[in-house]
Amino acid sequence: MKVLITGATGLVGKEVVKVLHTKGIAIHFLTTTPSKVTSTTNTKGFYWNPKTGEIDENCLLGVDAIIHLAGATIAKRWTTAYKEEIVESRVLSSNLLFQTLKNHPNQVKQIVSASAIGIYPSNLTESYTEEFTNYEDTFLSNVVVKWEESVNQFSRLNLNVCKLRIGLVLSTKGGALPSILKPLRFGFGSVFGSGKQWQSWIHIKDLARLFVFSVENNWNGVFNAVAPSPVTHREFMFALAREMKKPLFFPNTPKFIMNLILGEMHVLLFDSQKVSSQKVQKSEFQFHFSQIESAFSNLLRRKKK
Numbered sequence: 001m002k003v004l005i006t007g008a009t010g011l012v013g014k015e016v017v018k019v020l021h022t023k024g025i026a027i028h029f030l031t032t033t034p035s036k037v038t039s040t041t042n043t044k045g046f047y048w049n050p051k052t053g054e055i056d057e058n059c060l061l062g063v064d065a066i067i068h069l070a071g072a073t074i075a076k077r078w079t080t081a082y083k084e085e086i087v088e089s090r091v092l093s094s095n096l097l098f099q100t101l102k103n104h105p106n107q108v109k110q111i112v113s114a115s116a117i118g119i120y121p122s123n124l125t126e127s128y129t130e131e132f133t134n135y136e137d138t139f140l141s142n143v144v145v146k147w148e149e150s151v152n153q154f155s156r157l158n159l160n161v162c163k164l165r166i167g168l169v170l171s172t173k174g175g176a177l178p179s180i181l182k183p184l185r186f187g188f189g190s191v192f193g194s195g196k197q198w199q200s201w202i203h204i205k206d207l208a209r210l211f212v213f214s215v216e217n218n219w220n221g222v223f224n225a226v227a228p229s230p231v232t233h234r235e236f237m238f239a240l241a242r243e244m245k246k247p248l249f250f251p252n253t254p255k256f257i258m259n260l261i262l263g264e265m266h267v268l269l270f271d272s273q274k275v276s277s278q279k280v281q282k283s284e285f286q287f288h289f290s291q292i293e294s295a296f297s298n299l300l301r302r303k304k305k
Contacts, residue, residue: 001065001215002027002063003025003027003065003066004028004030004060004063004108005027005028005066006048006067007068007069007070008027009029009031010070012208015207015208016208016212017029018208019209027042027043027044029043029044029046030059032047034047050070050092050093051088053099055097055100057100059100064107065110065111065112065215068094068151069114071090071147072090074143074265074268078264078265087143090143090147091150094151094153097111098157101159108159109159109218110162112214112219113147113162115151115163115222116140117165117275118140118143119140119141119144119145120141120275121138122267122272122273123272123273124196124197124198124272125274126274128274128275129279130165130221130224148163148222160219161220162220163222163223164210164214164225165223165224166207167199167225167226167227169201169202170202171299175204184244184246187247189237189246189247191233191237191252192253192269195232195252196234197233197270198231198232198272198275199232199233200273201227201292203288203299205288206227206287207225210225210280210285217283223279224275224276227289230275239293239296242293243293255270
C-alpha cells in the first residue's frame with residue numbers, strides 16, 4: 001500500500017507518518033516548501049501550491065489512498081483576512097487534489113480528510129452523532145460545511161470519501177494544551193466561563209492511529225474522531241490540575257475578558273459540543289486513551305520528570 005499525505009509536517013501529520021512507518025506503508029507527501037521536497041526510505045516528497053494551482057502530478061504514482069490534513073490553523077486571531085485564509089486553505093487544496101485526480105491516470109480508491117466537530121452547534125445538553133445535520137450559521141460551522149463539501153466531490157470519481165470530525169486534540173507538542181498548561185504551571189490556572197461547556201477530546205496518538213485505521217479498512221462516510229468520554233471544561237481543568245499537582249486558585253475567567261484578549265476566536269474556549277464516538281467504537285477501533293485521566297498521565301509523564 002502507498003498513501004499520499006497533505007499536511008504531513010503538521011501536528012497530526014507527523015504522528016500519522018510515524019504510524020504509517022511502523023506498519024511499513026510507503027508514503028508520498030505534498031509540501032508547499034521546496035526545501036522540504038526530500039526522499040528517504042519509504043517516503044518521498046512532492047511540491048504543490050494550492051493558491052497558484054501548482055502540483056507535481058507524480059505524487060499520485062502508485063498511490064492507493066490519500067490522507068488530507070492540509071489547512072490553516074484556527075488557533076490564530078480571526079481577522080477578516082485570516083478568516084478567508086482558513087476557508088481557502090481547505091477548499092483550494094481539496095479542489096487542486098480533485099482536479100489532479102480527475103485529469104491524471106491513477107489507482108486511488110479512497111480519500112480520508114480531516115474535518116472538525118465545530119460543525120455542530122454549541123449546546124450544553126445535546127449529544128451529537130454523525131447523523132446530525134441542523135447546522136447553525138456560525139463561522140466555524142460554515143468553515144466545516146464548506147470544507148466537507150470540497151471533499152465530497154471526490155465521490156464523483158468513484159472514491160470512498162471518509163471525513164473524520166476531530167475534537168480537541170491533546171498533545172504537548174502543539175494545539176491548545178501547551179497554552180492551557182502555561183498559566184497552570186505557575187499557579188494561575190482558571191476555568192473558563194461556567195465550566196459546564198462540554199469538551200470532546202482525543203489523544204494525538206489515538207487520532208493518528210484512527211486515520212491509518214480508516215485507510216486500512218477503506219472507510220466511507222462521516223466519523224466523529226473523539227474519545228468515548230467527553231468531559232465538561234471544569235472536569236477537564238481539574239483533571240489537568242491534579243495531574244500537574246497544581247491548584248486552581250483563580251476564579252472562573254468570564255467570557256468578556258477572553259473576548260477582549262482573543263477577539264472572536266474566544267468561542268473556541270466557551271463553545272460546548274458533546275460528541276458521540278459510538279460509530280467509531282462499533283468499527284472495532286480500540287482507543288488506547290478513553291479517559292481524560294489516562295490521556296493526561298501519558299502526555300505529561302515525561303514533562304514532570
